[in-house]
Amino acid sequence: MAEDSKTNAKDLPHSPGPAGGWGSMKGIARIYAETSASPGALESLRRLNKPKGVMCVSCAWPKPANYSAFEFCENGAKATLWELTGDRCTPAFFAEDGHTVTQLREWSDHELEKSGRLTHPMKYNAATDRYVAIEWDDAFAEIGATLRELPRDDVVFYASGHAGLEASYLYALLARAYGNNNLPQSSNMCHETTSVGLTKVIGSPVGTVTFDDLAETECYFYFGQNPGTNSPRFLHNLKDLKERGGKIVTFNPVIEQGLVSFVDPQNPLAMMTGKETIISDQYHQVKSGGDVAALLGLCKVVVEADDKAQKAGAREVIDHEFIAQHTTGFDDFIACCRDARWADIEQASGLTEAALRDAAQVYIEAEKVIGVYGMGFTQHTHGALNIAMLVNLLLLKGNIGRPGTGCCPVRGHSNVQGQRTVGIAEKAHLVPLDKLKELFDFDPPTKDGMHVVDAVQGLIDRKVRGFISLGGNLVRAVPDQKRMEEGWASQDLVVMVSTKLNRSHLYPGKQAYILPCLGRSEVDEQASGNQAVTSEDSFSMINGSVGHRPPASEHLKSELAIVTGIAKATLDPNPKLKWDAWTGDYALVRDLIEATYPDDFHDFNKRMFEAGGFWRGNPAAQRVWKTDSGKAVITTPPQLTSLGFEDRPGRYRLLTMRSNDQFNTTIYGYSDRFRGIEGTRDVVLMNPDDIAEAGLKDGDTVRLVSDYDGDTVERHLGGLKLVAYKLPRGTIAGYYPECNVLVPITHHDELSKTPASKSVPVRIEAA
Numbered sequence: 069m070a071e072d073s074k075t076n077a078k079d080l081p082h083s084p085g086p087a088g089g090w091g092s093m094k095g096i097a098r099i100y101a102e103t104s105a106s107p108g109a110l111e112s113l114r115r116l117n118k119p120k121g122v123m124c125v126s127c128a129w130p131k132p133a134n135y136s137a138f139e140f141c142e143n144g145a146k147a148t149l150w151e152l153t154g155d156r157c158t159p160a161f162f163a164e165d166g167h168t169v170t171q172l173r174e175w176s177d178h179e180l181e182k183s184g185r186l187t188h189p190m191k192y193n194a195a196t197d198r199y200v201a202i203e204w205d206d207a208f209a210e211i212g213a214t215l216r217e218l219p220r221d222d223v224v225f226y227a228s229g230h231a232g233l234e235a236s237y238l239y240a241l242l243a244r245a246y247g248n249n250n251l252p253q254s255s256n257m258c259h260e261t262t263s264v265g266l267t268k269v270i271g272s273p274v275g276t277v278t279f280d281d282l283a284e285t286e287c288y289f290y291f292g293q294n295p296g297t298n299s300p301r302f303l304h305n306l307k308d309l310k311e312r313g314g315k316i317v318t319f320n321p322v323i324e325q326g327l328v329s330f331v332d333p334q335n336p337l338a339m340m341t342g343k344e345t346i347i348s349d350q351y352h353q354v355k356s357g358g359d360v361a362a363l364l365g366l367c368k369v370v371v372e373a374d375d376k377a378q379k380a381g382a383r384e385v386i387d388h389e390f391i392a393q394h395t396t397g398f399d400d401f402i403a404c405c406r407d408a409r410w411a412d413i414e415q416a417s418g419l420t421e422a423a424l425r426d427a428a429q430v431y432i433e434a435e436k437v438i439g440v441y442g443m444g445f446t447q448h449t450h451g452a453l454n455i456a457m458l459v460n461l462l463l464l465k466g467n468i469g470r471p472g473t474g475c476c477p478v479r480g481h482s483n484v485q486g487q488r489t490v491g492i493a494e495k496a497h498l499v500p501l502d503k504l505k506e507l508f509d510f511d512p513p514t515k516d517g518m519h520v521v522d523a524v525q526g527l528i529d530r531k532v533r534g535f536i537s538l539g540g541n542l543v544r545a546v547p548d549q550k551r552m553e554e555g556w557a558s559q560d561l562v563v564m565v566s567t568k569l570n571r572s573h574l575y576p577g578k579q580a581y582i583l584p585c586l587g588r589s590e591v592d593e594q595a596s597g598n599q600a601v602t603s604e605d606s607f608s609m610i611n612g613s614v615g616h617r618p619p620a621s622e623h624l625k626s627e628l629a630i631v632t633g634i635a636k637a638t639l640d641p642n643p644k645l646k647w648d649a650w651t652g653d654y655a656l657v658r659d660l661i662e663a664t665y666p667d668d669f670h671d672f673n674k675r676m677f678e679a680g681g682f683w684r685g686n687p688a689a690q691r692v693w694k695t696d697s698g699k700a701v702i703t704t705p706p707q708l709t710s711l712g713f714e715d716r717p718g719r720y721r722l723l724t725m726r727s728n729d730q731f732n733t734t735i736y737g738y739s740d741r742f743r744g745i746e747g748t749r750d751v752v753l754m755n756p757d758d759i760a761e762a763g764l765k766d767g768d769t770v771r772l773v774s775d776y777d778g779d780t781v782e783r784h785l786g787g788l789k790l791v792a793y794k795l796p797r798g799t800i801a802g803y804y805p806e807c808n809v810l811v812p813i814t815h816h817d818e819l820s821k822t823p824a825s826k827s828v829p830v831r832i833e834a835a
């Protein structure tokens with residue numbers, strides 16, 4: 069490798085300036101103006117992420133116990149304002165000329181949601197091809213009648229990781245009392261690789277760090293997560309580390325502005341002077357799928373340094389005492405490190421030996437290191453191997469289960485982790501079924517249910533006949549979107565619990581309903597008064613949240629009330645299933661959660677408003693390893709990439725990315741200011757040398773074609789503008805969800821079935 073692969077992150081063609089700063093203030097102001105949110109909405113921002121306030125509806129980044137005056141970020145503010153918009157999508161909207169369901173399919177995702185908050189329960193009328201208003205009781209009765217007729221195994225209960233623990237617990241109970249474990253969740257497309265892969269190696273499905281560790285650490289090794297856009301409050305912790313002299317080493321094919329530099333928008337002096345903090349000391353533009361080799365290279369240098377130290381009688385680099393006491397697999401792994409050839413590591417990672425040696429030196433010198441990762445790790449065919457390799461690096465120096473160290477997967481939706489904790493799980497063994505039987509006097513099903521991938525396959529094969537969606541926009545979020553749309557529309561029953569109109573509403577089955585719900589920032593008045601809900605963040609902290617805003621419409625119901633409404637209309641009466649009492653007082657549901665999970669949730673109702681939340685605990689953080697061997701597992705990699713395919717001429721690795729102007733399938737606008745891409749999302753980013761070699765030019769209109777060997781389905785996406793961009797050769801980038809038509813449903817992580825959306829094999833053609 070001739071050139072040094074380490075990038076001087078400041079020297080970028082598309083770099084528009086630091087993350088945070090005035091740019092973030094302008095971003096908030098633009099959304100405020102565009103959503104016509106009332107001035108009262110700004111009051112909600114002030115209450116965000118504080119005790120007795122609203123827990124942000126955006127990402128799952130934890131809330132500090134010592135909060136500041138404005139404990140929210142640009143994107144949290146955008147998500148909140150988007151929910152508190154003054155726009156309304158009423159029955160009159162659906163009756164307007166040009167608003168049949170077929171016509172609405174021509175609208176963009178942005179336009180659909182921009183129509184505003186849904187105000188009434190709606191039912192699809194096939195004769196007029198329109199949604200029309202329906203009374204709640206009629207909707208529940210009709211849904212219940214159809215559910216009772218459908219074969220139990222053919223109905224899916226999906227949840228996007230948003231609804232609070234109380235509604236989620238009852239939703240899972242509804243599915244099991246109905247008769248199946250078909251409880252897939254958005255994490256099946258997201259951190260399922262962590263749930264399965266991290267459990268395999270350290271016995272924990274979730275991260276091991278807390279805020280105390282962030283305050284104490286000396287160093288982050290940062291892989292495939294984009295804090296500037298997806299967890300901006302993390303930028304404050306990264307900045308704090310830099311200010312106390314710590315180091316950040318980043319691996320990412322794309323230069324992400326939040327990992328380059330940051331101006332703290334909450335610091336008036338920094339705002340006035342534009343004083344930016346440089347975040348990454350080293351930025352390594354690894355190839356998509358190249359992290360296994362990069363991590364092997366880092367470990368190789370650590371092993372080499374330890375050999376040298378031992379020979380010289382100096383202090384050892386590897387923590388041999390920890391390794392002997394706490395791990396298995398060490399000998400095989402260091403043999404693999406010693407045997408690995410630099411030429412192979414360079415080829416597979418796209419990084420030079422010199423760059424990897426620089427990075428490893430930082431790791432060797434730091435006493436306390438945290439490994440961070442996100443979707444850039446989990447969404448690959450061998451995503452679990454990425455995680456295992458990062459764990460290998462951390463274990464070599466005992467960097468798990470010690471203050472200031474640990475493994476930090478950054479979770480997505482605000483309650484995605486918590487929903488799994490309280491029973492939204494398709495795998496039966498993850499749920500205390502005996503407890504459910506004891507509490508509710510029915511026999512919960514023991515057969516595993518469907519993962520999102522199984523559900524999509526079931527839809528494509530026309531085996532899934534009914535779908536309940538607690539939030540989310542599955543038609544747009546999953547791979548193979550074209551085939552999914554057809555399968556979705558052929559169902560007997562589709563029920564969507566939603567706040568905004570989205571594409572999943574526009575492929576109605578034979579019987580389809582949109583059930584509009586309250587947002588988290590709104591008052592949820594029930595028999596015992598305004599209700600609080602709880603959620604669990606990335607650090608396993610549980611927080612209460614209380615809405616203060618008036619509901620967007622008087623016809624809305626809470627998610628919990630909708631779940632119990634469906635349950636009552638569907639299930640045979642059972643005196644132990646007290647749907648009405650639970651709806652009247654959510655504290656009773658928290659008692660049930662405590663009774664089902666006593667270790668995690670003791671004194672739940674008392675502790676839910678502790679500042680910063682209460683910690684559910686994590687054995688791995690105490691060096692108790694709940695693995696098969698009772699030890700942490702050091703993994704010898706069977707291959708050097710996380711890809712499921714070989715390189716060949718003309719084949720590129722497409723990574724699908726998020727812009728700064730979206731939350732998943734919710735598109736706020738068309739400004740990705742961090743990447744300098746404005747006005748459109750229909751782009752492909754590509755290395756200039758790759759563009760030249762392909763005989764194309766910057767600005768050309770091109771088409772991507774799936775180059776997948778797993779099946780013969782044709783998948784393509786045209787009308788994309790080619791943008792010359794600083795990317796590793798062979799890696800190209802486009803936006804999620806637009807690129808989902810190109811991702812095959814069988815192209816997923818081997819262990820967890822998480823779709824491999826960060827390395828999709830494609831060809832590129834002039835349009």
Ligand SMILES: Nc1nc2c(c(=O)[nH]1)N[C@H]1C(S)=C(S)[C@@H](COP(=O)(O)OP(=O)(O)OC[C@H]3O[C@@H](n4cnc5c(=O)[nH]c(N)nc54)[C@H](O)[C@@H]3O)O[C@H]1N2
Binds near residue numbers: 355
């Ligand atoms: N504003 C906003 N906030 C969000 C979301 C949102 O859409 N908008 N979504 C929420 C959700 S559900 C989630 S899961 C999280 C997602 O947050 P992230 O985990 O940050 O997810 P992505 O932005 O998809 O991708 C992460 C990074 O991986 C990099 N990457 C791609 N391939 C590779 C690779 O092979 N190796 C390495 N090392 N890096 C790679 C990409 O360049 C990108 O910077 O954010 C949550 N927060």
Ligand SMILES: Nc1nc2c(c(=O)[nH]1)N[C@H]1C(S)=C(S)[C@@H](COP(=O)(O)OP(=O)(O)OC[C@H]3O[C@@H](n4cnc5c(=O)[nH]c(N)nc54)[C@H](O)[C@@H]3O)O[C@H]1N2
Binds near residue numbers: 811
């Ligand atoms: N190619 C590719 N595909 C991906 C990804 C990727 O990086 N690349 N990322 C994956 C990831 S990480 C995830 S998590 C999934 C996301 O998949 P989903 O969770 O299914 O999708 P979202 O876009 O988060 O859902 C948006 C909808 O949720 C509804 N909603 C918003 N707020 C509320 C609320 O308070 N209650 C209720 N009931 N509904 C509400 C609104 O109607 C809105 O239209 O997508 C996955 N798909």
Ligand SMILES: [Mo]
Binds near residue numbers: 254255258259481
């Ligand atoms: Mo996610």
